Amino acid sequence: MLKKNIRAIDALEEAQRIAFAPFIFQTTVALRELGVLTFIFDRRLQGGASLEDIAEMTNVSEYGIGVLLELAESTGIVAINEAQKYELTKTGYFLNYDKAVNVNINFANDVCYKGMFHLLEAIKTGTPAGLPELGNWPTIYDGLSQLPPEIQKSWFEFDHHYSDDIFDEGLQRVFESNPKTIFDIGGNTGKFAIRCCHNNANVHVKIIDLPGQLSKALANANKEGFGNRVSGFEIDWLAPNPQLPKGADTIWMSQFLDCFSEKDILNILKACVAIMDTDTELLITETFTDRQKFDNAKFVLEATSLYFTALANGNSKMYPSEVFIRLIQEAGLHIERDISLGEYHTLFICKKSSH
Numbered sequence: 001m002l003k004k005n006i007r008a009i010d011a012l013e014e015a016q017r018i019a020f021a022p023f024i025f026q027t028t029v030a031l032r033e034l035g036v037l038t039f040i041f042d043r044r045l046q047g048g049a050s051l052e053d054i055a056e057m058t059n060v061s062e063y064g065i066g067v068l069l070e071l072a073e074s075t076g077i078v079a080i081n082e083a084q085k086y087e088l089t090k091t092g093y094f095l096n097y098d099k100a101v102n103v104n105i106n107f108a109n110d111v112c113y114k115g116m117f118h119l120l121e122a123i124k125t126g127t128p129a130g131l132p133e134l135g136n137w138p139t140i141y142d143g144l145s146q147l148p149p150e151i152q153k154s155w156f157e158f159d160h161h162y163s164d165d166i167f168d169e170g171l172q173r174v175f176e177s178n179p180k181t182i183f184d185i186g187g188n189t190g191k192f193a194i195r196c197c198h199n200n201a202n203v204h205v206k207i208i209d210l211p212g213q214l215s216k217a218l219a220n221a222n223k224e225g226f227g228n229r230v231s232g233f234e235i236d237w238l239a240p241n242p243q244l245p246k247g248a249d250t251i252w253m254s255q256f257l258d259c260f261s262e263k264d265i266l267n268i269l270k271a272c273v274a275i276m277d278t279d280t281e282l283l284i285t286e287t288f289t290d291r292q293k294f295d296n297a298k299f300v301l302e303a304t305s306l307y308f309t310a311l312a313n314g315n316s317k318m319y320p321s322e323v324f325i326r327l328i329q330e331a332g333l334h335i336e337r338d339i340s341l342g343e344y345h346t347l348f349i350c351k352k353s354s355h
């Protein structure tokens with residue numbers, strides 16, 4: 001994304017956009033919530049929407065709609081046509097209708113916006129200094145099950161959006177070795193465990209997570225009728241000397257290790273090695289910053305890192321693959337297969353090294 005040869009006037013414009021980025025963001029949120037972007041789009045075949053029409057539709061003053069639309073126009077979210085009516089630009093269209101963009105807006109607004117104000121303090125102290133904006137927990141994961149419903153919804157939609165799409169391919173890979181018992185570490189809401197049970201009539205899944213998440217995951221598995229095949233094991237990976245029970249043929253970790261610092265990742269991997277034999281498979285799926293085809297995807301991952309810094313735990317991030325490759329080897333594992341899943345994910349199938 002290096003724009004070395006950019007003209008000074010364009011660089012200054014970009015700098016001013018960054019200076020007022022929170023204003024543009026909140027303008028977008030307000031226009032979306034008021035239904036203005038949808039209204040303008042729906043009027044595209046009638047030559048756009050006038051300020052008066054929009055104010056009437058929203059029951060908001062022309063002043064209020066006017067200030068929002070002025071900034072939206074100068075930042076390319078809407079355009080004004082010759083008849084002085086508003087039309088949606090391509091950017092405005094994506095802001096209103098693209099699923100990934102909307103998941104990101106909701107996550108940024110509901111989960112991160114207030115906490116991000118404390119980013120500098122988080123960077124200096126190595127603690128999630130923005131987390132008290134949401135609640136009093138050591139990490140966001142301790143509080144996930146207690147978040148207010150709207151904030152929780154945005155968190156889970158963000159989480160699921162970045163893993164749901166690869167679950168089909170992930171399942172195929174998991175069942176290639178015909179496991180009887182799968183450990184889903186960081187199993188979260190139980191989605192993957194439930195998918196495993198639908199996919200195979202005999203498999204047992206043990207979800208391994210913090211107590212609050214675990215009880216929700218097990219309740220979901222029960223609701224699906226898999227109470228007899230999905231069990232749980234409570235763990236806090238940040239407590240001293242965490243250990244896993246034995247009995248896994250396959251260990252699955254999806255978008256899990258990025259929630260930890262390098263030191264903690266190594267401890268987790270070593271705890272896995274301690275219960276693995278040479279046949280046990282450890283499957284790790286992640287979105288690595290250095291394995292993205294598009295700059296846009298790399299940008300989203302690097303922005304997500306700052307959520308970990310300011311809100312989640314103060315010391316984790318979205319990693320480049322070389323960090324994981326090094327930690328996997330240090331833990332006493334080797335990567336048997338390095339597979340890309342979907343557009344953004346990598347799957348490492350690891351086994352215990354013999355030496």
Ligand SMILES: C[S@@+](CC[C@H](N)C(=O)[O-])C[C@H]1O[C@@H](n2cnc3c(N)ncnc32)[C@H](O)[C@@H]1O
Nearest residue numbers: 141163186188209210213235236237238254255
């Ligand atoms: C980003 S979610 C991954 C969800 C799921 N595997 C997926 O692919 O959508 C991370 C999971 O790790 C769990 N987790 C985070 N910190 C933990 C800790 N200290 N001990 C145990 N589990 C933890 C969270 O509760 C959550 O379920």
